[in-house]
Amino acid sequence: MRGSEFDExxxxxxxxxxxxxxLLIGRRAMVVLGxxxxxxxxxxxxxxxxxxxxxxxxxxxxxxxxxxxxxARRNGRYVLENDEHVDVLVSATxxxxxxxxxxxxxxWSRRVSVEIGTAKLFIPSxxxxxxxxxxxxxxxxxxxxxxxQRLKEVLE
Amino acid sequence: MSRADFPSGAAxxxxxxxxxxxxxxxxxxxxxxAPVSEGERxxxxxxxxxxxxxxxxxxxxLAYVRRAYARWSQPHRG
Numbered sequence: 001m002r003g004s005e006f007d008e009x010x011x012x013x014x015x016x017x018x019x020x021x022x023l024l025i026g027r028r029a030m031v032v033l034g035x036x037x038x039x040x041x042x043x044x045x046x047x048x049x050x051x052x053x054x055x056x057x058x059x060x061x062x063x064x065x066x067x068x069x070x071x072a073r074r075n076g077r078y079v080l081e082n083d084e085h086v087d088v089l090v091s092a093t094x095x096x097x098x099x100x101x102x103x104x105x106x107x108w109s110r111r112v113s114v115e116i117g118t119a120k121l122f123i124p125s126x127x128x129x130x131x132x133x134x135x136x137x138x139x140x141x142x143x144x145x146x147x148x149q150r151l152k153e154v155l156e
Numbered sequence: 157m158s159r160a161d162f163p164s165g166a167a168x169x170x171x172x173x174x175x176x177x178x179x180x181x182x183x184x185x186x187x188x189x190a191p192v193s194e195g196e197r198x199x200x201x202x203x204x205x206x207x208x209x210x211x212x213x214x215x216x217x218l219a220y221v222r223r224a225y226a227r228w229s230q231p232h233r234g
Contacts, residue, residue, distance in 0.1 A: 008218060008222065009215065009218075028218065028221075031214075031217050031218055031221045032214040032217060032218065034204055034207060034208040034217065035204060035207070036203060036204070036206075036207040036217075036220075036221070037221070038221060038224060038225050038228060039221070039225065040225060040229070097178075097179065097180070097181045097184045098181040098184075098185070099181070114214045115213075115214070115215075116214055116215045116218070117215055121214070134184070137178050137179050137181075137184050138175065138176050138177060138178060138179065139174065139175045139176075139177065139179065139187055140175040140176060141184075142179070142184055142187030142188045143175075143187070145188050146187075146188060146190075146192070146200075147200065147204075150197065150200040150201055150204060151204055153201060154201060154204050154205060154208070
């Protein structure tokens, strides 16, 4: 399947149906919340026990994993790709630039459910999304946090 | 913007490296906490309100960004 034909809503529906504990993070989650930012990729943080479920869902879209589930667990991340590029984080925990531990299960317990057509998509809360941006620790992550802070002003 | 106005591949790569480099905790917080001018803040708030009103549902927002990205990246293809 070529990227231009990629039906992201069907992909999100397939992820939900798979039962994988998957959080959409990154800039596409920012878009969902109401921030007009551009991005080429999809970023998910997935429970490491659910890699196989996600891969099965992705298979219907010809998205191929670049690592076996075992290697992905060892590396803490992998990519699903064809013309599309889906970065998948699978660590149980990640550390922010200032050493704070971010736990997937905590983010999952505070997840926000968003309706996309007939499907449900899960994203972190705004504060947790800010936390995930502190994991990246890059200038673009800092810029994204500044935008998320503005978004909080609008939402409050 | 015409095709000729788009930055070169080298310029895009240089910008990518600049924005995607790892920062120390101190440098990162300096970025995050840099003062925001009132004009900059108002512009950001205006843009967020426009986007949320123009595209009230997450599905519409995602579809818009996918179209916008396709438009933006087209001149770099082929």
